[in-house]
Amino acid sequence: MHVPPHPGNHRAIGAMDVAMAFLSLLLVLGGLVSLTGDRDNEFHRAVLGLDTLICSVLLLHWFWGLFTAPHKRSYLKERWIDVIASIPMLEVTRPLRLLQIWRVISVFRRHHRALEEIQDEPLEITLALAVLGVLLAITASTLVMVLVEIPDPNSPFEDAADIIWWSVVTLSTVGYGDYVPTSMAGRAVASIVILAGVSVFGAFTAYVTSLMMSASRNAHERELLTRLERLERSQKQILEELRRLGRNK
Template structure:
């Protein structure tokens, strides 16, 4: 049986969207390392993959140290996440394969959390941020690799180095398009079209997310005001109900008092009648 506490720190509430994003990045990184190790790559493709892997390592290190800073028990966090730090060290190929343990750790979290969609739905803000970060990294990485693969061997190509490929991918996804570097092959044009469409969609999602961030507080205030009005209405209805019950009780009490008063008057009249009769009998005897 898996000990859940062993695989989570006190500041981890089980599986989170960032864990899933880190697992996907770990898979991408392992694939890049395997390609760099066993693939026959030219120098520029190798340099580009090394730059991408280094960028992913920086993200892993940022995630590790941010978790360490926010952890309530830092010793417990280090004991359970030291492999994340080892796997995040760049430029050492032997250590990069330790990212497989990162993947296994997230897989265990997924098994313990019974459902993947439920945490993603409950943590919508984290899901959106992690999805945007992951999409940006994947689009930049794969578009720069593919464009360099198809353009580096073409005549009159101007995207021939790792830096040029990354720069082209960045300005294309941002839809700026300086025009200093551009594809000259048909495959490069297709890749550029896909990157442009992805960039437009990407920044459209960012705009929608930022709008929701600013609108959400107003919506929350509106919902809170509605709840307050509903509470006030409920209190007024309860007060009116209590007043009505008190009025009914007072009416019953008043009716009972009137009945008692009638009974007392009747008894007084009966006593008067008896007294008069006795007085009359005494007068006769005298």
Template sequence: MKVIDDEKHELHPMSLMAVVLSIASLALVTATLFLNKNEPTFHIFLAIDTFICLIFWCQLLFDLSRSSSKSAYLKQHWPDFIASIPAIEPLRFMRILQVLRVFRLLRSSKQIYFQMINNRRETTLASIFLLLTVLITIGATSILFVEGQVENANIHTAGDALWWVFVTISTVGYGDYYPVTTLGRIIAIGIIICGVGLFGMVAGLISSVISDPQHEKAQQEKEHRKEWREMLANQQVLLARLERLEAKLDQQSQTENKNQQRQKSPTKQS
């Protein structure tokens, strides 16, 4: 497993995904403050927020396992762990710290581009989690809004909507819940198409891992070569500083010798 730098890991694809989901989670929690707890939309937002919290914990534990200094990582990110506890929505506002921390590091778009290019598999995995969360949120909310008030519909509760959207994304199609309105069927078509594309990304990621077992080793060798180049560059800088320091000491020694000779010359003349 590749060890990541404790400062630069904030710009890795999984961390950037967590920032986007943090903003989404804050929006969901803010929306629940204005909803009645008996409304189906409230339960959908609560379930989606819990799902996002599980993604947060996966991302935090993943970065912790790759961190070069785990104690430093925990010291810096303990608010993120607390903010990711499910079913306690007010704690989610602590994730503003992570959002601000990442925005502070985003000095230019080139940093994000290089991180995504150098971590393509992680970028794909982050995109899968992000798209899955978006599909669940939009699909469950929209289908409940469209079908919830129709008399002959069979999707009336938040649980029905969430079960339907998961089954539709996976393209399993049990048939126990289905839309009956035209708009609901249009939403289902969009969810199915996106679900097929999402699982295509999953299949591509798995096949790339299986077909290229030497990828991780090549990446590690590349990182080692980069570290060696940085060490050689630092050694050259140190050698240059030592040479300058040695030249300066020689100059000071020559100056002191000249001063001593000048002091001795009047003494010999007297």
């Protein structure tokens, strides 16, 4: 049975919604990790820092959805719980993130064309994969670097905040050089992060350029078709005029 999209949005679900649901799952797992073991250590602070970063992305996505929704009241009624669940550093609301995941799963179960709608938006798919890839790379590199660099007495990293900053800067291929790993494991992680950053941003830039060129070609083809149609109409008018003149003779 076909279930139409919710009136609060222009469609049932998008690629970014799926990416945000995956990030919500990541936050739930991070919350479970933060509840175990000693909380007064850099690993726990790194988890909280990553929680804040990912929650900021979720909130940004929520407000963008509200801004672009044609029926904002319906959007608020349907997704008000998402903004509460995305408040960082608030452990009470973390279980609500499971509802974000369930909402995306339920859309796929009820709306059989949801996957087709996602596939019809290649640019959003690329953006969703880029956002997801960047955040996963930052998360993984931060947690590993906390484990291998913080215990090293020669490491320039003093706390988890330094490592999160380093992960963001390195992945973005800026590389200020203010922090350099000293351990072999840290340098191996840094190499992977650098290659991941070049790959993600390079692939995203190439794909967006390809889409823009394709759109330009399509616009040029439409213009040519319009001109051909005009020529065809002019030709028909000329032929009709010649027939009319022939009958008058």
